[in-house]
Amino acid sequence: MSTQTTNAGSRPISAYLYKRAKLRLFGLIALPMFWIVGVYILSLFLLLITAFWFVDPFTSKVIPGFTLDNFISIFTVPAYISTSIRTLLIALAVTGLSVLFAVPLGIYMAKIARPWVRNALTVAITLPLWAGYLVKIIAMRLVFTEEGFFNWALAPIGISGPTFSIPLVILTLTYLWFPYMALPVFTAIRQIPPNLFDASSDMGAKGFTTIYRVVLPLIIPAIIAGSVFTFSLSLGDYLVAKFTGGSTQMIGSIIASNINLNPPVAAAFSMVPIAFVLIYLMVARRTGSLERM
Amino acid sequence: MYVPLLVLILNSFNQSNISSWPIAAFSFDWWQFAATYQPIRTALLNSIIVAAGSTLIAAFLGTLVAFALKGFDFFGKGTVNLLVVLPIALPGVVTGVAFSNTYNTFLSPAGFNIGYFGMIVAHATFCIVMVFNNVFARLKRMNPSLQEASADLGAGLWQTFRLVTFPQFRTAFVAGALLAFALSFDEVVVTIFTAPPGVDTLPLWILKEMSRPNQASVVNVVATLVILISLIPVYISQRLSRAPDEVR
Numbered sequence: 001m002s003t004q005t006t007n008a009g010s011r012p013i014s015a016y017l018y019k020r021a022k023l024r025l026f027g028l029i030a031l032p033m034f035w036i037v038g039v040y041i042l043s044l045f046l047l048l049i050t051a052f053w054f055v056d057p058f059t060s061k062v063i064p065g066f067t068l069d070n071f072i073s074i075f076t077v078p079a080y081i082s083t084s085i086r087t088l089l090i091a092l093a094v095t096g097l098s099v100l101f102a103v104p105l106g107i108y109m110a111k112i113a114r115p116w117v118r119n120a121l122t123v124a125i126t127l128p129l130w131a132g133y134l135v136k137i138i139a140m141r142l143v144f145t146e147e148g149f150f151n152w153a154l155a156p157i158g159i160s161g162p163t164f165s166i167p168l169v170i171l172t173l174t175y176l177w178f179p180y181m182a183l184p185v186f187t188a189i190r191q192i193p194p195n196l197f198d199a200s201s202d203m204g205a206k207g208f209t210t211i212y213r214v215v216l217p218l219i220i221p222a223i224i225a226g227s228v229f230t231f232s233l234s235l236g237d238y239l240v241a242k243f244t245g246g247s248t249q250m251i252g253s254i255i256a257s258n259i260n261l262n263p264p265v266a267a268a269f270s271m272v273p274i275a276f277v278l279i280y281l282m283v284a285r286r287t288g289s290l291e292r293m
Numbered sequence: 294m295y296v297p298l299l300v301l302i303l304n305s306f307n308q309s310n311i312s313s314w315p316i317a318a319f320s321f322d323w324w325q326f327a328a329t330y331q332p333i334r335t336a337l338l339n340s341i342i343v344a345a346g347s348t349l350i351a352a353f354l355g356t357l358v359a360f361a362l363k364g365f366d367f368f369g370k371g372t373v374n375l376l377v378v379l380p381i382a383l384p385g386v387v388t389g390v391a392f393s394n395t396y397n398t399f400l401s402p403a404g405f406n407i408g409y410f411g412m413i414v415a416h417a418t419f420c421i422v423m424v425f426n427n428v429f430a431r432l433k434r435m436n437p438s439l440q441e442a443s444a445d446l447g448a449g450l451w452q453t454f455r456l457v458t459f460p461q462f463r464t465a466f467v468a469g470a471l472l473a474f475a476l477s478f479d480e481v482v483v484t485i486f487t488a489p490p491g492v493d494t495l496p497l498w499i500l501k502e503m504s505r506p507n508q509a510s511v512v513n514v515v516a517t518l519v520i521l522i523s524l525i526p527v528y529i530s531q532r533l534s535r536a537p538d539e540v541r
Contacts, residue, residue, distance in 0.1 A: 014451070124295075
């Protein structure tokens with residue numbers, strides 16, 4: 001087409017780039033990749049290296065070297081082991097609790113609620129996510145203190161609420177990360193064709209059985225996607241434990257308390273959540289769940 | 294889910310200093326106090342600067358990645374996606390500690406003192422994914438033949454982007470940027486580790502005050518403020534990124 005050949009001369013750069021897809025791709029991706037890999041991944045890598053180093057006991061300065069002591073201490077110091085297990089269990093509990101609430105809510109929103117209710121609920125679930133992490137922790141603290149709202153509300157029934165302890169940590173963490181689980185689950189349930197529900201009840205399944213044998217298997221990728229957040233964020237959390245857990249120690253608490261005096265130990269300990277999340281993400285990627293986030 | 298937040302907001306009007314319930318008397322005293330108290334104002338300014346800086350960087354980088362992943366199929370595409378999400382999927386302690394370690398153990402002794410900018414770098418890193426998600430989702434919905442038509446008519450790459458592509462994803466871009474701003478504004482854990490000594494962002498100030506029970510109600514005021522400043526961009530963002538078929 002004659003117009004094109006005439007104009008190509010006035011737009012040499014565009015014409016050049018248009019023909020070379022790889023160059024365009026490179027141009028687009030170079031800068032972000034440099035940032036993420038060169039800044040962030042490098043930092044993580046440096047952290048890994050620091051985990052092998054020493055701390056000079058006299059000057060408290062970090063000395064380059066090579067020692068496996070920091071990693072070994074993760075497995076040998078009893079307090080570290082118990083903290084790791086405790087954190088793992090808390091993270092599992094949070095994930096389980098989130099799924100427990102997310103699935104019925106998702107079914108209600110996807111299949112039963114009217115469109116405006118559904119939209120309102122979607123907004124209602126997402127919005128608190130943005131109210132702020134720290135703010136929500138303060139809010140939970142406020143509600144559950146001795147003279148707080150929770151005890152006042154339940155006083156007529158004679159129950160007093162949880163004090164600052166592990167159950168409250170689990171509750172707060174679930175409160176924090178619930179939207180991360182609810183949204184993918186809701187989206188996935190929405191995509192289940194309605195005739196599957198009909199078929200299931202045709203074959204005699206009651207509500208519960210349908211959920212258990214039809215819905216759950218179909219939304220497993222979404223649950224995995226949601227659980228990446230609920231699990232890893234709980235695994236590495238330390239502020240919740242600090243402010244609502246009383247004296248509960250989690251992996252995050254240990255990392256945070258060690259970073260200034262003993263960076264190598266903190267670095268070694270950080271490898272635990274990193275390793276875990278990486279493995280989890282790689283598994284999730286294979287199930288195709290990453291697109292659902 | 295909103296009950297704890299409502300309790301918090303109501304408590305910011307609590308006249309007494311102790312956060313007990315039910316509230317005995319309401320007053321605006323604490324709001325007035327907070328408005329003129331210098332550390333809070335400085336912290337607020339810091340929060341805004343850091344959030345704005347990170348949003349700019351994240352918006353730019355996130356858009357680049359979105360275009361790269363949308364228009365091309367290449368080896369390692371999934372890995373790139375993973376890398377973009379990683380800063381936000383990893384716990385804040387890890388990200389914070391990694392950056393802090395790089396700044397303190399490697400950069401400082403080498404004479405490179407990153408200070409304030411270090412916060413912005415860290416925040417920008419985990420904000421990229423916010424912009425990326427929004428822009429990418431919108432790009433997927435866009436019709437590529439419009440770009441092709443533009444090229445057929447003789448427009449160069451930048452011209453096509455400026456006149457055809459950008460107006461189409463503009464709202465998603467703004468939505469993503471707003472989310473990034475809100476995220477950075479309210480972030481505290483990574484900030485704990487990357488803030489230079491003596492510098493506070495608003496959430497950091499709240500954190501430090503939490504260990505002083507006498508100031509409880511001022512903290513509630515500031516916390517309410519943080520809720521508002523985080524929620525408003527998000528609400529606008531939601532409206533902007535709503536698909537045309539969802540708008541009634």
